[in-house]
Amino acid sequence: MRLVFLAILSLIPVLSFSQTEAKTSDGKEVILYDDGTWEFKKEIKEIANVSSSEISSTKSAQGNTEEIYFATSVRLDRFFGDPQNKIRGKAKCIIDNGQPKVEFTWEVYLGDGNRYFGYLKEGTPISLKLKQNNTINLSLDENVQTDVREKYKVTIFRGTSILTKDQLALLLQYPVETVSIEWKKNAEEYNLENPEFFRKELSQLLK
Numbered sequence: 001m002r003l004v005f006l007a008i009l010s011l012i013p014v015l016s017f018s019q020t021e022a023k024t025s026d027g028k029e030v031i032l033y034d035d036g037t038w039e040f041k042k043e044i045k046e047i048a049n050v051s052s053s054e055i056s057s058t059k060s061a062q063g064n065t066e067e068i069y070f071a072t073s074v075r076l077d078r079f080f081g082d083p084q085n086k087i088r089g090k091a092k093c094i095i096d097n098g099q100p101k102v103e104f105t106w107e108v109y110l111g112d113g114n115r116y117f118g119y120l121k122e123g124t125p126i127s128l129k130l131k132q133n134n135t136i137n138l139s140l141d142e143n144v145q146t147d148v149r150e151k152y153k154v155t156i157f158r159g160t161s162i163l164t165k166d167q168l169a170l171l172l173q174y175p176v177e178t179v180s181i182e183w184k185k186n187a188e189e190y191n192l193e194n195p196e197f198f199r200k201e202l203s204q205l206l207k
Helices: 002-009 041-048 165-173 197-205
Strands: 014-016 019-023 029-032 038-040 066-072 086-096 099-108 125-130 135-139 142-149 154-162 176-182 187-191
Touching: 066 187, 066 197, 086 187, 086 197, 099 176, 099 197, 135 154, 135 165, 165 197, 176 197
Parallel strands: none
Antiparallel strands: 014 019, 019 029, 029 038, 066 086, 086 099, 099 154, 125 135, 125 176, 142 154, 176 187
16 A cells, blocks of 8 residues: 555646546556545546436435534634534435435524524525535525424524435545535534545445
8 A cells, every 4th residue: 555655656646627636656546635645546436437317216215314523613602612612413315216315404502593593494505515625516405494492402403405416426426524504694614524424325325
């Protein structure tokens, strides 16, 4: 592995679509990322070859809802300390009659979280920043809701985004570094704890 890495560094990379590509001394193609990590190009291309047009219209499957970050909210941090200044982000990948989707969930430990973020509505923009610096722009298209539970001092925001064929291909190919949402009062961006989540979950559902 070390020899491969040294071979990569000895080559002049070719810049393409905001990412850097190179070849090892034995002719293998790799993709280099800005943070110093790299992947074999062949491996990620094989994953990305699946497109939404190739998914059976009768196929339905769901992954698990998993936490993808537990982050400090810039807005909440102005008013509260830990843990009330935190926001917990979760996601679940879905294939619904051949249509790929992602269900997003945000949990705030306040009984009036809507007071600080507003109520979610259909069309709220969501952005996923990929590791090779491209951005996937989504919106909350279905099942958009704000569940205020004052008794339990928690507010849950939820909504589902529909993925296009091109968006699916990108998520199968590249890790996701951040998720941002344009809350009614302020937009915020959160760093993913597991950048491989979407690629792993979607590729598993499409098998």
